[in-house]
Amino acid sequence: MSTRPAPPARHAAAARVLLAAMTWFIVYGSLFPFDFEDAPRPLSSFLGEADLFANRADAIDNLVLFVPFGIALQASFARVRARLLGAGLGLLVLGVGIQLAQLYLPSRTASLSDVAWNAAGMAAGMLLAARIRAQLANQMAGQAGEHDNFLLLLVVVWVCYESFPFLPTLDVGLLRAHARPAVFAPPFELARLLQHAAAACVAGCAVMRAGWLRRPVRGLVLLGALVLLLEVAVPYGALRRETLLGIVLGLVGGWFLAGLGGRRAAALVLPLALAMLLYTVLTPYRGQWRGGEFTLIPFSRFLWHSALGVLPPTAFEALAVGALLWSGLRLGRGPALGWCLLVLIGVGMLEVLRVALVAYQGDTTVLALALLLAPCAAAMRPHPRRERRRPGLAPASP
Template sequence: MRILSVITVLIAYGSLYPGNFSTPDDGAVKQFLTDWRLFTSPGDLLGNIALFFPLGVAGILFGSGRGDATIRVAGLLLFALVYSFILQLAQVWLPSRSAALADVLWNMTGMLSGMAAAHVLGKRSPGSAHPFDAASLVPLLVLILWLLTELLPLVPTLDWQKFKDALKPLLAEFNISFSAAAMHAAGTFVAGSAFMALGRQPAAWLGSALALVWVGKVVIVNLTLDASLLIGSLAGYAGCLVLSRVGHAKLFEAAFWLLLIAWSIIALTPFSPASGGTFNGVPFATMLRGSMETGARGLAQSLFIYTALLWLLQRTRMGIAKATAGLVVWSCLIELAQMGLLGRTADVTEPILLLLVGWALSVMQKHGDPARQEIVTPVSQPRPLVAVPTGTSGKHALASMAIGIGMCVAIGWLITRSPLIPYNVRELVYEGHPFRSLLLLVALLYWTMGFPILIVQWLARGELYLLSFPPLVLLHGSIAWLLLWSAVPSESIHDIVGAPVLHWPWEWEIIGRFLALFSLWSVAATAGAVIAAKRLLPGANGAQSALLGWAIGACLFLPISYYIVVMVASTDNLVELMAGNGSVGAFLLIGLAMAGISFGGAKATLALIPGIAGRTSAVAWVLASGALAYLAIYLGTEQVIVKYNQVFSALQFLLSSDRSHLAGPGELAVRYIALWSALIGAIVMVQYPLWRWTVSNRGSPIAV
């Protein structure tokens, strides 16, 4: 039922995008109910059929096997009919969409087509408790997606002029695009691998499929046969035939690397570096805007690439969770690179689509017949990082934190009264409620520096816990916002994240900007904690699992954070302090400095816990992290700022007591050492009870 629910939500998202509901014109509902035109446009017709096709397939393959089959099929059809009608009726209130009663008919056509295809592909064998054979269904799905990528919109024509126009790029121009040829070669190679997995000889079957593709390019509307397709597909065909004689394992491995390289090339070409890249944070927005045919072709190609890559990795004995995580990281790196390319837009859609495909394949693997599957990934129960002690250990940790909070409030009171502290720090405390502000700020300190330890514990469990980093980062930032919003004046928050300019209700814009900024610390602090405590993580792969989960979230959050904090900032208070007026390199260097400070604090904390060896080396690591953090801050901040009729560096602005008394080089070094020492001390004070609580039940000595 989970996969049916996800498909249902995606259908609603695609039908009601962009969600700009407004009051319709008078008589709009009546016009919708009385419009019996069956045909609008070929693209709209095919789009509505394709929208409900996956629901029909999933309803048969993943639906409950209980009860009478006829009743279940009738229930699915009734649900699809009502659901489609409700979505079309809702489009009456969407000025950007065109509601049509005929679309309900085409939705039902897609539903029936999907159900029929599911019956053909996954027909139950007598007495079997499993609805289909996943080992044969997935390669067949790869073949179907490959054909859809090449032959959409699947509308043939008998126009002789169209045939001649389709052959012109091959006979008259003969231009070859390396990226397109590589993609065609990779697709053909993967199709040959799918035929091999189905027990078919690629020489005849793949040759026939290629002939079908070439003929389809000529007879299907809006398609052409060019040199890139011809040469690329022939190269892929020849390579598949050669490697099929070597062995199946080599064939699948070569198909994976060829498709991965081709996907990377086509995603980054034309490679024209330029500043001012853009990022689209609305899922599937580019596919739902503009031509439905273009969006459907792009979606089919993405589904083919991701499904094929995950399937090929499974054929090489890699678990679906690890395969998905690795490809999501690579996809995020590609999207991040696109932000620096001329005419390209980074999009959050591709990583989300990869996660959905990986999840769907894992569900298919669980529902398929395990006796017939060639690869069964062992599923182990997630283990907690450590056994959480109870009784005196837990009370000791809570008592230590309570004492630490009291000490921090007292220290904060003294600090905010000192003339040596920068004025912008002293302004953080409400004059009318200083103790309440200080208490909330100390709670913010504990939450900010302590929660990454819990994130590390969660990520170290492996399996699907690897995907928990993004929601944990959002939770980290949300509670931090609540504490900060309650503790300091709004002007102080606006000085950092900017004033609201989008006219959103309440504080939603400021919350979003703060979450984007705070996520940089969450990502960096978690990285430092993982690396510092890698020997504490259980099992041989505990550290690897935690780092992999961190990498997935980091690749998702860093582009979004940079886009919001720097590119669409509503204040220059941060951007002007960064080198290169907010360059990507400066942004990453500042994140590296945060990770270095987090690493140094965690190392110092662990060195103080009884039973942990390697304290001498830990001291060296802490000092090295401080030097690395300073170097990263120095390179990542602006050295010459002209403002307030003065010339100063970013470090002078940040570390000087006020604008009238700018610190010199020697004083800056002393102030940095003092600030770094205070941060390390704060991390130790916050994390010591938590780390000691974590390792209290481990009897043998542990090296830091």
């Protein structure tokens, strides 16, 4: 009796990482902005909302939200029993459980119909993954060379920077108000264009050089389309034409840099990352208020004031620090890496000078990010693969 072979361990591990990420995103997207109350609404309000088509926009949101979860679930497990068990637990915890938790959120409406649309989205994702499983495995087979997982981390940071707070909407009124500045444009901001172009350039180069995609150009185009779609569909702040244009130009620049080769690309990413890092320090990019204070506690405004709006600037800083570390390691453990460390120390000193000279708030955020990312950059650094010699065969002559 022939049995279907289990997916390679590398592909299953990647799928389970996606499964964990989608689980986190579903929890985050369903409970944001986390304004819980002590007393819940009655359970009857959840059971009474059973009309599947009462709110079409909300129905589509709940359907689409669980499609990637179903795809990751299908790809994570080889056995049908494990998939069905995962689907049942997912629907119970992420479907029913989150809807019950929404009874404590005044900004959310718990609905039994949402659970039904969650189940439909998960089933659609599993069926879709089953049909395109071979194509997905072929695309994820990767290039013949080494894999650079730290670059994947930088891509995730870039997506967080561009897509916060990650909650798209189909509300036409909100989308119209969000997109209005891009059509009826305020004055063109060159700094905004360069800022988004630099970040996208690093991310584009990371996608191309990570080595996980068999067709990295196609992956770059799809990722760019997804981020542009989220820029439009997530009504946070105002949509600006400089942002959209900067993303496109930056991804093209990242594709060009990646084509120059590993060391040459790293040599050009190094000054780009340095410019991004200096931009965050020499300007009030993080929205520092006046007061001339310096604290040794990083992310002080984020922790003390619950200002989630500072997450994108912090992600921009993390992308700059990560790109600086990556380029230093790629260029070697000698002068390049030493210069990167000196730059990070210098950036910390600039924070102090900014407080003393300009009277902006300063902290150790940049140094904390470096301490967090440096072990990841070192641990995820790719090593050249050794060719396995078949027994009984002599090594090839030079």
